[in-house]
Amino acid sequence: MSISIHKVEKIARLAKLSFSQKEKENFTDQFNQILTFMEKLNELDTETVEPTTHVLDLQNAMRGDTSKTGLSQDEALDNAPRSKSGFFSVPKVLDKQ
């Protein structure tokens, strides 16, 4: 499988990243190199193989439904690049067309 610069652009939009034209071209090359290498996996027949999501056979890790006090408002907002009246503040969503 080979991917196009157009696909790279689409993936970048999903990942919220932007690249210069040169970077995109570079990426497309590297991607194709890496993906070609990864396609080695297709040599294996995995039709009947269960995927491993968790390498340990753990289950039902749960906590009781009790509530505890967490952080204060100040602590919560302490790292915020911008906050206002007790809220996190971010630039407005671009108006819908």
Next chain:
Amino acid sequence: MTNVNYEPIIGLEIHIQLLTRSKIFCSCSAQFGGVPNTQVCPVCLGMPGVLPVLNQNVVEYALKLGLATDCEINPRAQFARKNYFYPDLPKGYQISQFEQPFCQNGKIDIEMGDFVRSVRLTRIHAEEDAGKSMHAEAYVGTDETLVDVNRCGVPLLELVTEPDIRSPEEAAFFLIHLRQLVRYLGICDGNMEEASLRCDANISLRPRGETGLGTKTELKNMNSFSHVESALNYEISRQYQMLSSGEKIEQETRMWNVDRGITESMRSKEFSHDYRYFPDPDLVPVVVDDDWIERVRRDLPELPLQRKKRFIKEYALPEYDAKILTEDRAIADFFEAVAIKVKDKKAASNWVMGEVLRCLKEKKCNIDELRLEADSLVEIIQLIESGTINSKIAKSVFNDVIESGDSPKKIVKEKGLMQITDHDAIEKAIDQVLQAHPDEVDAFRGGKDKLMGFFVGQVMRATDGKANPKSVNVLIRKKLSGS
């Protein structure tokens, strides 16, 4: 307004906010309405390094709802990440369930008067709620969005139906039924205005007689049952007009605009979402064995329909009474607490359906907030049954109980409201009334029988309403005919 040539095909997606003490993946309070960003911790703030730990009650509640709706319980459920960026989503992904939800393939039957609509449930899965972001310039005042993370991580169940609903009215009935069910189960307060129940709808039209599905639209932003009905009705006529003029329906999401009474397209430049779901490696599978299922099943409360049937049988109530009384679990509990202690079950029903429900409506409160113990109502009914007070006095005693919280017996005693059954006392009052109204006495004797009511009224007034009305009637008649 639907054309007979088309039938609406409706499916619902309902988010049910659970009444747990803490959030789904951390120990912060799940209470509604705290000061912004005070019910938060590193976990629900999505800080680097944190890990989620599942709240066991979320599983219990999912199983309750699943069992109450005839779902298959997945023996192995798994959480998945739904990836997208939004300011109210601190981690950049929502923890939800995708391939392995808690429950699948259920069914809810809706009684629609003369027929029953069986709505199949595709799935019930658990997920975390997002935070709240405020864009409204009126509130924010600038070109920024403010974010409150308190609600982030509050547990939700999402229930998805098959497209089995055939009218807006059925959709509304479905929601009413579901609200009643989640309240009975004690897993959600069912308040649509406060968004504890949130409903999105998918709707398409198809020519009658056909089996395929047309292009559907997804409706959002309906925060009451009547909104759901209105939005669906609007959308039916919109789609009908388009189809009948040969236009194509666009598959899209539309927002209900309550002020304008229309649905509006959420035209967005954003390309279609690709959520990149994958199993969340931070959360291990939830394995639900038969023992667990049986334990939850054993603890299920009696459900509304079963209870209604039992009320009809056990208390010999009319179907209408049984339906009203079982609409709310707390009311049904209250009625039963009264009914088992009094002889006249119908009287208990009348009192609950009449005075009690009226009071709740007037005071806009729940039964547990009313100053009325079931035993107080039992006492009132027993006071009537024993002839100690008449039913008119009983109503004023009831109101006294609500206001003062005192026991009915105490009120009757202190205020001297005991019914006058002593014939001498009643006769004395009658004599006074007759003496004071000689003209009316003559008219009555002259055949104006309607004046009987007047005399009874006067005597009741003279006795402060405490005379036994039956005795008053008999004695007046005797006096006026005898002399």
Next chain:
Amino acid sequence: MHLTELAYTQLRRKLDRSELSCEKLVDLYIENIHEQESLNAYITVFEDNARQRAIEIDNRIAGGQAGMLAGMVVAIKDNIVMKGVPTTCGSKILSNFVPPYDATVIRKLLEQDAILIGKTNLDEFAMGSSTETSNFGATRNPHDADRVPGGSSGGSASAVAAGLCCGALGSDTGGSIRQPASFCGVVGLKPTYGRVSRFGLVAFASSLDQIGPLSQTVSDNALLLKSIAGYDPNDSTCANVAVPDYGSFLQQEVRGLKIGKPVEYFSQGLDPEINRAIENVLESLARRGAEIVEVSLPNLEYAISAYYIIATAEASSNLERFDGARYGFRSAGAKNLEEMYVKSRSEGFGPEVKRRIMLGTFVLSSGYYDAYYRKAMQVRTLIKNDFDRVLEQVDCLITPTSPTTAFKLEEKLDDPLQMYLSDIYTVSVNLAGLPALSLPCAKDHQGLPVGIQFIAKPFDEGMLFRIADHVEGNHTC
């Protein structure tokens, strides 16, 4: 011998006998740190805090109530959070981030009276094998300043090797503890997945990440693992398995042990000098009564592909929280939300991190999930089955840690695939969730350390310590 070259077990004896104070010890390490600033091993050093704590610990030792790690001066990889001090992950996007909580391992180290000296450099978000991609510059190898210390825990490995701390914590997703331990000539352990809590470790790939110790000696490593291992209710993937006294595995014989030599690890691409070094160890173990058997892990050749698909997929999701909204770097002048996201992330992440986010986003995206992500998860099962089968027959596997010794700075920086391939001997262990330890066993002709890797059954770290301690004691290099 300089005091900072001593292992903790020796230092502790001196501390307990009052021949040495923690205060003095901390000063010595700080002196070393200043002298060797050019190594760039640390991002943050807590000079004042460490001195103050040293006085407290001295009192505790005098009072006879000191913990297991009293006076051990420990460095922490800067992707493990500590309350009140910056955690950077070597990234611009975490500028000014000060966590309001402690990682579980930090709490445990403090409970045992360790003295935390600073946060060490790493590849940005632990994504790399050379500690060159940090926003704070490259860390250098103490054995040769023109060479990389390995990565991504290169700061921790370099600090231990250069005597800038007594022990350190690193994190290992595909070899990030073992490979730098090998390049720097120190002992590095990746514990069984679920052995040590990940709570407070900034996630790279959640199903592969594990925190582990780096130290000068096997016994120090065992002591560090004992203090950080164990069940944690804050980490759902942390196993409730009792933590043994790892010290009891030390100074044991190897007679009767069955040791597997996976043939696939000794094939093409392996530096002959490294091959010889490993063979020497195998021969010596055989002489001491261990049985060496050749075993096969046929799916090993697929490990790198499966690893990079799974690791980047998980990373792309784990790194979505770095969006400029609640903490860390926000690009100035973003006019709307979309711009804030795109600019903050594009300016905040370095090229290697962006490359992996892109790869991971791609393999999870609609239409590619089954072909890449699901496929990789299935191959992971095959690889795990290979190890399970082989480890039923033997007590431990022995392999090289890395196909080469430390390479030159910038040598592989522009060739991501070559860089990924250098993880060939380590990633499969993460895919299978197994414990593995890298021990220095020789030096090559340039005087660069060679690492040998031991791999054991899940939760059998004791076996690793037993064999590694034996090799360490009989194999001076």
